[in-house]
Amino acid sequence: MTTAPLPEFTHERVSTAVGERSGLTMTVALHSSAIGPALGGCRLWRYPAWIDGVADAMRLASAMTMKNALADIGAGGGKSVIALGPDDVLDDERRRDALLDLGDLVQTFDGLYRTAEDVGTTEHDMLVVSERTPHVLGLPAANGGAGEPAEGTALGVYASIERVVEQVFESGSVSGRSFVISGLGQVGSRLATRLAAAGARLSVTDIDATKQAFASSLGARWIAPDEALTTPADVLVPAGLGGVLTPAAIASLPVKAVVGPANNPLAYASGAEHLASRGILYAPDFVVNAGGVIHLAMVAEGASAREIEGRLLGIGDTLSEVFHAARAQGVTPLAAAQALAVQRVEQARERRSALV
Numbered sequence: 001m002t003t004a005p006l007p008e009f010t011h012e013r014v015s016t017a018v019g020e021r022s023g024l025t026m027t028v029a030l031h032s033s034a035i036g037p038a039l040g041g042c043r044l045w046r047y048p049a050w051i052d053g054v055a056d057a058m059r060l061a062s063a064m065t066m067k068n069a070l071a072d073i074g075a076g077g078g079k080s081v082i083a084l085g086p087d088d089v090l091d092d093e094r095r096r097d098a099l100l101d102l103g104d105l106v107q108t109f110d111g112l113y114r115t116a117e118d119v120g121t122t123e124h125d126m127l128v129v130s131e132r133t134p135h136v137l138g139l140p141a142a143n144g145g146a147g148e149p150a151e152g153t154a155l156g157v158y159a160s161i162e163r164v165v166e167q168v169f170e171s172g173s174v175s176g177r178s179f180v181i182s183g184l185g186q187v188g189s190r191l192a193t194r195l196a197a198a199g200a201r202l203s204v205t206d207i208d209a210t211k212q213a214f215a216s217s218l219g220a221r222w223i224a225p226d227e228a229l230t231t232p233a234d235v236l237v238p239a240g241l242g243g244v245l246t247p248a249a250i251a252s253l254p255v256k257a258v259v260g261p262a263n264n265p266l267a268y269a270s271g272a273e274h275l276a277s278r279g280i281l282y283a284p285d286f287v288v289n290a291g292g293v294i295h296l297a298m299v300a301e302g303a304s305a306r307e308i309e310g311r312l313l314g315i316g317d318t319l320s321e322v323f324h325a326a327r328a329q330g331v332t333p334l335a336a337a338q339a340l341a342v343q344r345v346e347q348a349r350e351r352r353s354a355l356v
């Protein structure tokens, strides 16, 4: 039985298999290849039931279509999930088996879906996946790959944070502004470091309490994970998993803006309207966290570090364009971003059918 509602099935193909070697259930969800071969990472995570992993892959894949369309990298949207059940134990051998199984499943898409690292997987894991399929990005730099995309993601989110602060406070400076960062992983820790260096006041948390030492090295205040949505601040930065902004959380969220790397932070469809009705500016996740895919796609194309940095900082411009469109159309930034992405996908589809 699924514990969350299944997403709408608008995908080109969803393949779920029990890994031959690992016995783990894994899913590749290809949402759209209209713009180009899909690109989206592989999440390795624990779920209450296998179907929750399928639903997560499907939701994340459609968000990747939106993200990649707005990132303008010539890629469609897809995602993969290796689902651990509540009692599954993952030792090194089984982890390797799971990654080889994933490689086989990715290979059945014949290049229409390309994988990379995501929550729960690393660049070294991608090296294992590459033993079974060439359709994998983000291998370690020492192996000729793009390496961890988190630095690129953090740069794009940081550029977005400045635009959000500018929008709300009429100055893009983060100095003296207060932030809550929930999740100090690959991206959250980099954002915390940048924000602290720029003079922001930080309250931070993670479910991994060992991150407290890092927090104090930045001079940040440590809060409990369940205080992240109740601590007053100028800006909330969700940098853990998605689904945290529930109706109850939004009803009393004591911030002026939400902007962060976490995919799908809104737990329900009308969350963006609810935030807007409370006067909270929401920067759509798939606009601000596109730095990772931009980095992966551009390194694969052989772009220079300078060109890539320019595109990462350009995420701030895309976000400003979205805010502008939202104001002009009288809709939320999320609706404006979705409309822009859908328009790009439809245009690509029309160009394709004109060629057939």
Ligand SMILES: NC(=O)c1ccc[n+]([C@@H]2O[C@H](COP(=O)([O-])OP(=O)(O)OC[C@H]3O[C@@H](n4cnc5c(N)ncnc54)[C@H](O)[C@@H]3O)[C@@H](O)[C@H]2O)c1
Residues within 6 Å of the ligand: 118, 119, 120, 149, 150, 151, 153, 182, 183, 184, 185, 186, 187, 188, 205, 206, 207, 208, 225, 239, 240, 241, 242, 261, 262, 263, 289, 290, 292, 293
């Ligand atoms: N890494 C990237 O390049 C990238 C790109 C786009 C989007 N994202 C998204 O950004 C988010 C963070 O990615 P990451 O690469 O930093 O992942 P990560 O796994 O390195 O870090 C996530 C951190 O969040 C913590 N966490 C999980 N649940 C939490 C909770 N309820 N409260 C507080 N902390 C919690 C984890 O302990 C971990 O430290 C994810 O949603 C991911 O999908 C990441």
